[in-house]
Amino acid sequence: MKHMNYIFGTALLLFITGTSYGCNLKAHTKEKTTLTTTYAGKKPAEQYVKIALLLDTSNSMDGLINQAKTQLWDIVNEFTHAKCGTNIRPSLQIALYEYGNDNLSSHEGYIRQVLGFSNDLDEISEKLFSLTTNGGEEYCGQVIHTSLKQLDWGKNADDLKMIFIAGNEPFTQGKLDYKDAATNAQEKDVIVNTIFCGNYDQGISTMWKKGAMLTGGEYMAIDHNRQVVHINTPYDDIIIQLNSKLNNTYISYGSIGRQKKALQSMQDANAAELEEVVVVKRAVSKSSRLYKNSQWDLVDAAEDDESIISELKEKELPEELQGKSENEIKVYVKEKKAERQKIQKKIQELNAKREVYIAEHQKEETGELENAMLSAIKTQASKKNFTWD
Incomplete structure (x- = not known):
């Protein structure tokens, strides 16, 4: 595990599903x-x-x-x-x-x-x-x-x-x-x-x-x-392993799907280049509501509107779904969604324990x-x- 010499927090970033309510x-x-x-x-x-x-x-x-x-x-x-x-x-x-x-x-x-x-x-x-x-x-x-x-x-x-x-x-x-x-x-x-x-x-x-x-x-x-x-915890390695499994629940589709899925893996690699704990933090983000990829992931897209499955042309589907019936694709998507939710829940549970561990062992801000x-x-x-x- 590497040590990095930097602290700046940026933010940013980011905000997903819409709502019809204001904060007023x-x-x-x-x-x-x-x-x-x-x-x-x-x-x-x-x-x-x-x-x-x-x-x-x-x-x-x-x-x-x-x-x-x-x-x-x-x-x-x-x-x-x-x-x-x-x-x-x-x-x-x-x-x-x-x-x-x-x-x-x-x-x-x-x-x-x-x-x-x-x-x-x-x-x-x-x-x-x-x-x-x-x-x-x-x-x-x-x-x-x-x-x-x-x-x-x-x-x-x-x-x-x-x-x-x-x-x-x-x-x-x-x-x-x-x-x-x-x-x-x-x-x-x-x-x-x-x-x-x-x-x-x-x-x-x-x-x-x-x-x-x-x-x-x-x-x-x-x-x-x-x-x-950075404080390493007993939960980090497990979260990193779950992050890899989480990536396998994404089903790329459309003209940008393959490129975006590759980008997902590349940003995991970029985080790892800094330090393993950054991969952990990124995995926690990926298990949250803020990480949503409806434009290229069929699980997120179908959650927004399941009709997209019937509208996609076969060439827009990943290889593992080409030649499948619409019903078979729906079943596959639902299975991946259930698998994703299970992994995300586990990451969130482990992160809660991780935060307690950090609070107990952190000596300074x-x-x-x-x-x-x-x-x-x-x-x-x-x-x-x-x-x-």
């Missing part, structure tokens, strides 16, 4: 609608938490990027317990930007949208692992402005919309004033949270705290190169950034009537 406890409605914005008092079809993560990828930020890769699954696992109002689960979406990298276009302000809002956990992981660092100019105001302009933030007042921007250069760099970006954020009901990678007071003197305060966000300072000591982010998220989410169980 004063105005729940049971009327279903396909609208995505609020009209005539109707609730949108889905309730969202939308988080845009803006990461500095200049030379000094290798630790930050690696921490993001490591802590992603902790954030996802925490969001598994998020509730909107009473017992409604919100959908999570993550977007990712990089800025301050010489490899990026100077005409675009050394800024790139890596991923628009997505609830695809494998894709989010893939994009994080694609990031590399190279020195450059870090324009905080411009990257905030760009993310506000390019992303679809929606118009539902009950959605929780947040930006987390992380870096270590003065917040005032660039032609676009961060104050104007903050005004734009307020107009879209987006909260800007700032994460300075360095000394707390230095972050204040370089306007990172001011950048957060303008929208009611949180200012945080972290040591992005701090070494995190880990995941400094992760803890700071979750604190900010929960504080701001409470104003939208979100809770955690």
Whole structure:
């Protein structure tokens, strides 16, 4: 088992099945609608938490990027317990930007949208692992402005919309004033949270705290190169074994099915390259409601609408189902679903024991950034009537 020298928690990510209820406890409605914005008092079809993560990828930020890769699954696992109002689960979406990298276009302000809002956990992981660092100019105001302009933030007042921007250069760099970006954020009901990678007071003197305060966000300072000591537990190896069995319950279909199933395995491998405990955390995420792959997995797709089985052409099916009757395919899908649910339940049970073990053996706080982010998220989410169980 390897040890990694990084802590940064990113989040993100991600939020799955929709609901016809908002988090506004004063105005729940049971009327279903396909609208995505609020009209005539109707609730949108889905309730969202939308988080845009803006990461500095200049030379000094290798630790930050690696921490993001490591802590992603902790954030996802925490969001598994998020509730909107009473017992409604919100959908999570993550977007990712990089800025301050010489490899990026100077005409675009050394800024790139890596991923628009997505609830695809494998894709989010893939994009994080694609990031590399190279020195450059870090324009905080411009990257905030760009993310506000390019992303679809929606118009539902009950959605929780947040930006987390992380870096270590003065917040005032660039032609676009961060104050104007903050005004734009307020107009879209987006909260800007700032994460300075360095000394707390230095972050204040370089306007990172001011950048957060303008929208009611949180200012945080972290040591992005701090070494995190992960606690191994007696349950880790079993969870990793169950993760492999879990992958075997996925039935790829359609034009992207095989590619997406390969991506699933690749992100397991990426997690293992960091440390085995990251594979465990990812497996826990994969056993939760937030890991849903209806676009390429027949089990998830059939759960949403079983008619897809009769609509698929034979060439769109995996080899093991080609030549099978519709009824045989349905039976096979139901068997895989039952097998998956059994494995996921076992992972969740083992993880509960794992968390108790960690709490008993952990001598100090880990995941400094992760803890700071979750604190900010929960504080701001409470104003939208979100809770955690």
